[in-house]
Amino acid sequence: MEKEETKIQESRxxxxxxxxxxxxxxxxxxxxxxxxxVLYFSDVPMSLNEIKDAVAMSKGSVSTGLRELxxxxxxxxVWKKGDRKDHYIAExxxxxxxxxxFVKNIRLERSIILNASNNVLPKLKELNEHAQSPEIxxxxxxDLELIADTxxxxxxxKKIIDDMESGEFFKHYPVPDKD
Amino acid sequence: MEKEETKIQESRxxxxxxxxxxxxxxxxxxxxxxxxxVLYFSDVPMSLNEIKDAVAMSKGSVSTGLRELxxxxxxxxVWKKGDRKDHYIAExxxxxxxxxxFVKNIRLERSIILNASNNVLPKLKELNEHAQSPEIxxxxxxDLELIADTxxxxxxxKKIIDDMESGEFFKHYPVPDKD
DNA sequence: TTAGTTGTTCAGTATGTTTTAAACAATTTG
DNA sequence: CAAATTGTTTAAAACATACTGAACAACTAA
Numbered sequence: 001m002e003k004e005e006t007k008i009q010e011s012r013x014x015x016x017x018x019x020x021x022x023x024x025x026x027x028x029x030x031x032x033x034x035x036x037x038v039l040y041f042s043d044v045p046m047s048l049n050e051i052k053d054a055v056a057m058s059k060g061s062v063s064t065g066l067r068e069l070x071x072x073x074x075x076x077x078v079w080k081k082g083d084r085k086d087h088y089i090a091e092x093x094x095x096x097x098x099x100x101x102f103v104k105n106i107r108l109e110r111s112i113i114l115n116a117s118n119n120v121l122p123k124l125k126e127l128n129e130h131a132q133s134p135e136i137x138x139x140x141x142x143d144l145e146l147i148a149d150t151x152x153x154x155x156x157x158k159k160i161i162d163d164m165e166s167g168e169f170f171k172h173y174p175v176p177d178k179d
Numbered sequence: 180m181e182k183e184e185t186k187i188q189e190s191r192x193x194x195x196x197x198x199x200x201x202x203x204x205x206x207x208x209x210x211x212x213x214x215x216x217v218l219y220f221s222d223v224p225m226s227l228n229e230i231k232d233a234v235a236m237s238k239g240s241v242s243t244g245l246r247e248l249x250x251x252x253x254x255x256x257v258w259k260k261g262d263r264k265d266h267y268i269a270e271x272x273x274x275x276x277x278x279x280x281f282v283k284n285i286r287l288e289r290s291i292i293l294n295a296s297n298n299v300l301p302k303l304k305e306l307n308e309h310a311q312s313p314e315i316x317x318x319x320x321x322d323l324e325l326i327a328d329t330x331x332x333x334x335x336x337k338k339i340i341d342d343m344e345s346g347e348f349f350k351h352y353p354v355p356d357k358d
Numbered sequence: 359t360t361a362g363t364t365g366t367t368c369a370g371t372a373t374g375t376t377t378t379a380a381a382c383a384a385t386t387t388g
Numbered sequence: 389c390a391a392a393t394t395g396t397t398t399a400a401a402a403c404a405t406a407c408t409g410a411a412c413a414a415c416t417a418a
Contacts, residue, residue, distance in 0.1 A: 360418090365412105367412075373405080376403070382398095383396075383397090385395100387390100
């Protein structure tokens with residue numbers, strides 16, 4: 001007969017692995033995902049050393065992993081009175097975590113395309129209007145249209161992330177109550 | 180004075196690079212992103228060999244890259260009458276591409292957590308009800324609650340992706356017209 | 359049938375990323 | 389102050405992933 005404490009730990013490990021796996025979808029390495037998973041199941045704030053022991057990684061890796069999770073607001077640093085060590089807790093609100101991630105990525109996508117467009121549009125407009133060859137003019141025109149065609153998409157995503165941040169999104173898609 | 184054809188090509192390369200970069204956000208390698216980018220700017224369906232020349236990669240890489248893009252529905256295979264080669268065109272509707280990607284990932288996330296939960300819930304329920312140690316009972320109960328707490332999130336995402344697929348989502352977030 | 363074309367698969371290699379271990383910096387305690 | 393603790397940085401190693409080139413399979417045409 002297996003020890004009960006072991007069973008609890010095994011169950012937790014299964015869920016922690018699953019959480020780590022899903023976080024890979026969001027661009028986090030499995031190790032960093034496991035750090036989050038451990039914190040998700042901890043009922044007290046944990047120090048770097050405690051986390052290191054729990055996930056069996058080097059201090060350095062845990063340090064950088066924690067920074068990454070802090071930057072993406074997946075975890076929170078808390079001060080414990082009388083303890084010099086930093087302590088961390090998991091942000092358990094998955095909806096919030098999702099929105100943070102989503103908004104960040106949509107903004108990034110936007111800025112990558114916008115930068116490239118700003119770089120390129122003047123040249124293409126110039127060619128469209130004043131190119132020697134009518135062939136080139138046509139190509140420039142077509143490229144301008146292809147770039148312009150992305151506007152609808154960016155307006156669409158912008159409205160979504162704006163609404164997510166303002167809370168308006170929840171009027172259409174309310175978060176169900178815990179039952 | 181620079182040649183006009185070169186200017187067009189340089190502009191295109193800048194946008195193609197930007198598209199490849201944004202696709203990295205969606206879990207595609209830059210090389211595969213460039214294949215999509217090249218197809219995005221082509222006004223005719225392209226064969227494997229033409230793509231290979233355009234992106235300067237090995238035939239094998241382009242072959243697997245195309246398969247990946249086909250599987251994620253970012254590109255479409257078209258048959259050209261009288262030509263034995265396969266030809267490909269880009270799916271240019273970014274909103275559609277986004278939704279395909281989004282739905283796929285949310286489903287994956289769901290199934291990962293669901294599988295783990297199904298594995299673990301019976302054991303935890305058993306411990307919660309019949310564990311020898313009251314300590315263990317409490318821990319099992321807490322873990323059960325933590326797992327249950329994720330339900331709200333999954334219901335929320337499910338409604339969103341269902342609405343995206345049914346088209347209902349566009350009632351709240353219509354795609355702006357091209358202007 | 360043979361020669362040529364097209365596309366896929368796969369072992370080996372190249373490339374890039376993550377992790378570690380150790381050195382270091384910053385802070386606290388006695 | 390020195391010694392101890394905590395956390396960060398970094399060079400090197402371990403690992404993972406993507407890419408190539410060559411072999412292969414499937415097909416076509418002559």
